[in-house]
Amino acid sequence: MVPHQFPWEHDRRYNSYAEFFRKQFGRRIQKISVDAGFTCPNRDGTASMGGCTYCNNDAFNPSYCSPAKTILQQLSEGAEFHRVRYRRATNYLAYFQAYSNTYAPLAKLKQMYDEALSFPGVSGLVIGTRPDCIDNEKLEYFAKLAETHYIILEYGIESCYNRTLGRINRGHTFGQAQEAIRLTALHGIKTGAHIIFGLPGESESDMLAEAEILSQLPLNNIKFHQLQIVKDTAMAAEYASNPEDFLHFSLGDYIDFIIRFVEKLNPDFVIERFSGEVPPRFLAGPGWGLLRTDQVNVMIEKELEKRDTWQGKFYYSL
Numbered sequence: 001m002v003p004h005q006f007p008w009e010h011d012r013r014y015n016s017y018a019e020f021f022r023k024q025f026g027r028r029i030q031k032i033s034v035d036a037g038f039t040c041p042n043r044d045g046t047a048s049m050g051g052c053t054y055c056n057n058d059a060f061n062p063s064y065c066s067p068a069k070t071i072l073q074q075l076s077e078g079a080e081f082h083r084v085r086y087r088r089a090t091n092y093l094a095y096f097q098a099y100s101n102t103y104a105p106l107a108k109l110k111q112m113y114d115e116a117l118s119f120p121g122v123s124g125l126v127i128g129t130r131p132d133c134i135d136n137e138k139l140e141y142f143a144k145l146a147e148t149h150y151i152i153l154e155y156g157i158e159s160c161y162n163r164t165l166g167r168i169n170r171g172h173t174f175g176q177a178q179e180a181i182r183l184t185a186l187h188g189i190k191t192g193a194h195i196i197f198g199l200p201g202e203s204e205s206d207m208l209a210e211a212e213i214l215s216q217l218p219l220n221n222i223k224f225h226q227l228q229i230v231k232d233t234a235m236a237a238e239y240a241s242n243p244e245d246f247l248h249f250s251l252g253d254y255i256d257f258i259i260r261f262v263e264k265l266n267p268d269f270v271i272e273r274f275s276g277e278v279p280p281r282f283l284a285g286p287g288w289g290l291l292r293t294d295q296v297n298v299m300i301e302k303e304l305e306k307r308d309t310w311q312g313k314f315y316y317s318l
Ligand code: SF4
Pocket: 040, 041, 042, 043, 050, 051, 052, 055, 056, 057, 098, 099, 100, 130, 156, 170
């Protein structure tokens, strides 16, 4: 039997990002990507050299987004880009996605983020970073901003297993991710996480067990991606020589997996995405063709309905 109301107080069968935002802001909010020219300690030798084995940040930036332009210029061009496509959006979140967006001295971060927040219509910041690129001083600055703006720090966790994190050369442990998320939440700042399914050496039951592990973290939002092996990466070479080490999900298998995962996931977590999309021309491994993430979402929602299940159906708080 379907409950009349889920804990997130709408009728969709998962704690949807779109609905969360509608409730939080009362209107449509558009994210605008900004590339502020940050680098990454996992590429410059601080944590390691060479980066994560799957990393190819260069391929997917929107056209308006380039560190050669000022932050205000990128926001202005991004707002125009989205205005043409989605006329209703008049409020924005500046999305700092490329590389590690807290990997700079505090004075530089202040200058950049204050600039972004000065753009008309920007209600907050979404800041992608690594667990080893944050400290108390930076968190205090973001906590101050969070008193008046929507501020979320999104951490790349990718896997809860240190053996996987070592193999993909993440340059940090799961313990560091847990600690960074805990500290961020303690400062009253929203926390997000990014997880990849299908990393080498992980079985389906390893990945399913992550639902319980992640559910214990003080997270607000979460994003999932199926692994997509991108050309010209170390992982593409690894896949070419050992394809049997990778569990590739067909679309049907992924939908089945994600539903079983979400059933065990903390219902308080807002799910931002279930899957990722990389243009097929960039792929060095199997993919799902030209299928868009919103089409995958529709299929997942239909399957949740068909199975009469929902996010957190089998979640038990420890
Ligand atoms: S942390 Fe991000 S930017 Fe740095 S190497 Fe890994 S995927 Fe690339």
